[in-house]
Amino acid sequence: MKAIRYTRYGSPDVLELQDADIPEIGDNEVLVRVQAASVNPYDMHFMRGTPYVVRVGGGLRRPRVTALGQDMAGQVEAVGKAVTAFKPGDEVYGQSTGSFAEYVSVPQDKMIRIKPANLTFEQAAAVAVAGTTALQAVLDKARVKDGDRVLVNGASGGVGTFAVQIAKALGGVVTGVCSTRNVEMAGSIGADHVIDYTKDDFTRTGERYDVLIDVAGGRKVAELRRILAPKAVAVGVGGPDNGNWIGPLSGMAKLPLRSPFVSQRLIAMFTGQRPNDLAILSELMESGKVTPVIDRAYSLGDVPEAMRYLETGHARAKIVITI
Numbered sequence: 001m002k003a004i005r006y007t008r009y010g011s012p013d014v015l016e017l018q019d020a021d022i023p024e025i026g027d028n029e030v031l032v033r034v035q036a037a038s039v040n041p042y043d044m045h046f047m048r049g050t051p052y053v054v055r056v057g058g059g060l061r062r063p064r065v066t067a068l069g070q071d072m073a074g075q076v077e078a079v080g081k082a083v084t085a086f087k088p089g090d091e092v093y094g095q096s097t098g099s100f101a102e103y104v105s106v107p108q109d110k111m112i113r114i115k116p117a118n119l120t121f122e123q124a125a126a127v128a129v130a131g132t133t134a135l136q137a138v139l140d141k142a143r144v145k146d147g148d149r150v151l152v153n154g155a156s157g158g159v160g161t162f163a164v165q166i167a168k169a170l171g172g173v174v175t176g177v178c179s180t181r182n183v184e185m186a187g188s189i190g191a192d193h194v195i196d197y198t199k200d201d202f203t204r205t206g207e208r209y210d211v212l213i214d215v216a217g218g219r220k221v222a223e224l225r226r227i228l229a230p231k232a233v234a235v236g237v238g239g240p241d242n243g244n245w246i247g248p249l250s251g252m253a254k255l256p257l258r259s260p261f262v263s264q265r266l267i268a269m270f271t272g273q274r275p276n277d278l279a280i281l282s283e284l285m286e287s288g289k290v291t292p293v294i295d296r297a298y299s300l301g302d303v304p305e306a307m308r309y310l311e312t313g314h315a316r317a318k319i320v321i322t323i
Ligand SMILES: NC(=O)c1ccc[n+]([C@@H]2O[C@H](COP(=O)([O-])OP(=O)(O)OC[C@H]3O[C@@H](n4cnc5c(N)ncnc54)[C@H](OP(=O)(O)O)[C@@H]3O)[C@@H](O)[C@H]2O)c1
Pocket: 040, 041, 042, 129, 130, 133, 153, 154, 155, 156, 157, 158, 159, 160, 177, 178, 179, 180, 181, 182, 197, 215, 216, 218, 236, 237, 238, 239, 240, 248, 269, 270, 271, 310, 313, 314, 315, 316, 317
């Protein structure tokens, strides 16, 4: 099969389209013929080996796993002896390391789910990492409920476009923050109000919110607290890459450090791989409450180009790889 491989950390130039063996499946595993994948900052961090903290598990000097990519959608090609939940021909989506390839294997009880019939493979491939991150931030951490005033800082990116829609689905009154070129898109996915950060500072509008989902990061805790109601929840999801050791984590970590001393709940979150989250997202997508937003599609050989675009920090919604 064709697959993206890399043997050293670096820029997208380290990524090569190579011939590789089709993964062998164990008794409990499903072999998926990948139709589409999508790129995430997670892949970028493992490609670069920065922040250095990723090297703890990923390989100190060079990548321990030479395959890249997490998000995928495709057709089941074969199943192991003990697999009961899937059969060849099923259309599925989910997450598995090495998804920038023609085939991946996934344990049947991990991040794999039947693809909602109303989604294309490209749309389904956009869901796993960004969708579960947004779900865990909005539902589990912030517990958004009917009528909550929710601000999503970074509303136009991969995570942000899911967060806006999930918060709306839970009954939130949502304000999205993005740049001028994305204002219309943020409104079209359901944001009730949109703040253009190139014109207005969202921390100085005088408005207060019950929930802040901070995907873009980069602001001081004191600035963020200006917009929080007394019992609000702020969830730090991401942020600018400040330095090479812990990258965006340095900004996010300030939230829980401050939390014990203030009336609001200030949280930094790390996405966990929870198969049930895909079940919840499938329901939201089948009902039309959440629709993945695709910016551009690239071919498998153009993964380096897709990564270069992601590296700008200004990709709109999700970037998919069509295989
Ligand atoms: N905590 C976790 O476990 C976890 C999981 C997944 C992702 N993340 C992190 O979450 C962050 C976002 O991920 P993503 O997949 O959404 O990335 P992405 O798709 O690359 O996000 C790009 C978006 O960020 C927006 N943006 C850039 N600067 C901004 C600013 N100053 N204010 C508001 N918006 C701004 C851009 O909008 P404009 O072009 O309009 O500026 C663009 O739409 C990353 O830092 C990622 O590492 C964390």
